[in-house]
Amino acid sequence: MFAVVSGSMSAQRLSWLKQQSSMVASIVTDTVALDLPLPAIPSALRTPHERAAYLLTHFWDSMDFADTLRSRHPAFMEQNLVNFLSLFPHAQAEARTGAVKVLMQRAESDKTLYLLLAELAEKYLYTNSSPMQNEEHFIPFLEEIVDTSLLDETEKSRFRFLLSAALKNRPGTMATDFTYLTPNGELQTLYTVPVTCRLLLLFYDPDCLHCRETINALRTASRLQQQIDSGQLTVLAICVGEDRDLWKSSLKDLSTQWFTGFDMGCIRQEERYLLPDMPMMYLLDGEKRVVKKEVSLHQLLLELQE
Structure with a gap:
């Protein structure tokens, strides 16, 4: 067959x-x-x-x-x-x-x-x-x-x-925009993030063990870091948990080269992105078009090798 x-x-x-x-x-x-x-x-x-x-x-x-x-x-x-x-x-x-x-x-x-x-x-x-x-x-x-x-x-x-x-946000479509709070207290949107080639969009909850494990794996992935250093990849990590203080304390676990933010409610409450599992990752192109939806860590690393 x-x-x-x-x-x-x-x-x-x-x-x-x-x-x-x-x-x-x-x-x-x-x-x-x-x-x-x-x-x-x-x-x-x-x-x-x-x-x-x-x-x-x-x-x-x-x-x-x-x-x-x-x-x-x-x-x-x-x-x-x-x-x-x-x-x-x-x-x-x-x-x-x-x-x-x-x-x-x-x-x-x-x-x-x-x-x-x-x-x-x-x-x-x-x-x-x-x-x-x-x-x-x-x-x-x-x-x-x-x-x-x-x-x-x-x-x-x-x-x-x-x-x-x-x-929602299927491959080939433009990713749905959302507003997030930056660590310095400013409001930004997905479409204001400067991207040269590709954007890794990471939704996480700092109270989630699997999220912490994935974040650590991303931080230590040499291929991912090489692409960040060369400008081929941008990372935006958005906390979708409800505890803002916990989010602030979790920032030390993220790479300083990543863009980071706190969901202001439009992701989960308005269901602009459905998050059945955590963490959830999307790979977007330079125009914020969805390349891979709900991509796993393994799939992401394979994609970055191509």
Whole structure:
């Protein structure tokens, strides 16, 4: 399955996918075949994007959605959805969106199946522990779910919230502005911070242990420091805690080369940025356009090496 479209899937990612496949296969009954047969790709389609788009479009062609022995079988559907999602990194956004639309509209024939697919899409594309986690890949599923007539408004409410969160400050859009208090008592905004190349936007709470660990790791990361020294990276660390005195006492733990500030309420209270976990980091370009949203420390350091 994974060799059909050429690409640069990491060994760690491939190992995880194979582990998931093995786990699912071990609990599939003898009466249900594990994988849907893949459609034959026309020889005229040569680029990875073209081949992936074709596979995504026709992935579910052999699936009889009225066959509840298969469609309501959690392990069968999980295995095939994982195979389907593994093609997403190789396809363009338009192809992904179209393929998800076809899948979810066909699944509307059975509410049990529809809810199962919604649950699995969230598990693999939204859960932080999943190597397949990708909010941009999850958005097409959310858009279909909130638009379907199959579910009532109560059933859609959580998905509406997730979609609203996913659409805020998504990669490629201009970051939402906010006002913060500087250590010397002045009010500044995100867009007044001078940036030459890229800006690391760090939201933290000094009362959060993980925040303190991340801040220390950032301070001691040689590659990050090199980029700061060369003017390629600017850091803006914003305290979103409620204790201003604690924020002031925490400033000694931050690099003197960073811009620092205290949230005046518009980040959390007005939910301009949703902060499900702390700390939260965004990587912006010189114009304050979002490059990476909710980036982890590991992802950030890899990005800075490129």
